[in-house]
């Protein structure tokens with residue numbers, strides 16, 4: 001693997017899930033990362049991705065450098081050929097090239113601007129990392145996808161152990177405008193498994209066609225919850241009315257009453273979660289969220305190990 005941005009970057013996604021499950025049994029058995037360095041670069045906040053990826057790298061014997069580039073770096077210019085006599089102080093091509101001299105794998109987190117759909121869906125930031133880095137680039141959540149999260153989610157679903165689970169990706173309310181990265185990515189990873197995927201969302205909140213393809217769509221949350229084994233909740237802003245938050249009249253918050261419609265379904269969420277907005281305390285406190293967060297470590301370790309094996 002030379003990069004890990006989407007499910008397409010791995011030849012064998014199911015094999016990667018198995019690899020993470022194996023690593024979980026004995027996480028310190030392979031010091032393949034000795035004398036190698038992982039660079040973690042953040043344009044946006046992170047708790048889980050930062051800590052779990054650092055932990056994964058350390059489990060493999062790697063050293064880790066963390067950089068909050070939005071706060072601690074120079075202001076980055078992204079336009080090619082820019083005359084940099086304004087605010088921006090360092091060009092992305094110089095910043096990435098230099099960072100890649102110090103590390104063996106470069107991870108980057110970058111959220112979408114949610115203003116210009118083409119810019120976001122062209123992955124302008126992470127594409128520049130891939131273009132200018134001398135070392136493999138790993139997405140720590142980009143504008144349109146969050147593959148380390150999705151891989152950990154597949155590990156969690158595999159551990160629940162249902163053969164062909166009914167998985168419902170359910171939109172839920174949120175006070176802000178959020179990216180589509182987590183639901184896009186979850187959909188593209190679940191589709192490589194045997195699970196049956198339903199995407200439940202209000203009209204106007206459908207994901208881009210490439211992510212909806214192959215999933216059932218439901219505009220009725222309670223109907224979708226019937227017989228579900230997994231409820232994967234997430235808020236996202238509208239793709240079709242890009243970056244907007246069309247009004248939703250029905251109550252999409254996830255409650256114990258709604259969970260009781262499922263087949264003893266398990267509630268999942270990537271976190272951070274707005275309690276009593278996305279779902280009630282009762283739903284969250286009886287959910288898979290901490291197991292899911294723990295599995296982030298082994299998912300990251302499987303990916304880093306595979307990259308190190310192929311350096």
Ligand SMILES: NCCC[C@H](NC(=O)CCC(=O)O)C(=O)O
Pocket residue numbers: 141176178179180181182235270271272273274
């Ligand atoms: N990395 C996991 C999710 C990150 C981000 N959530 C957020 O920004 C939530 C912020 C808030 O609750 O205000 C998202 O939806 O993509």
Ligand SMILES: NC(=O)OP(=O)(O)O
Pocket residue numbers: 045046047048049050141149270271272
């Ligand atoms: N789930 C997740 O990626 O969390 P962070 O944004 O805290 O890294």
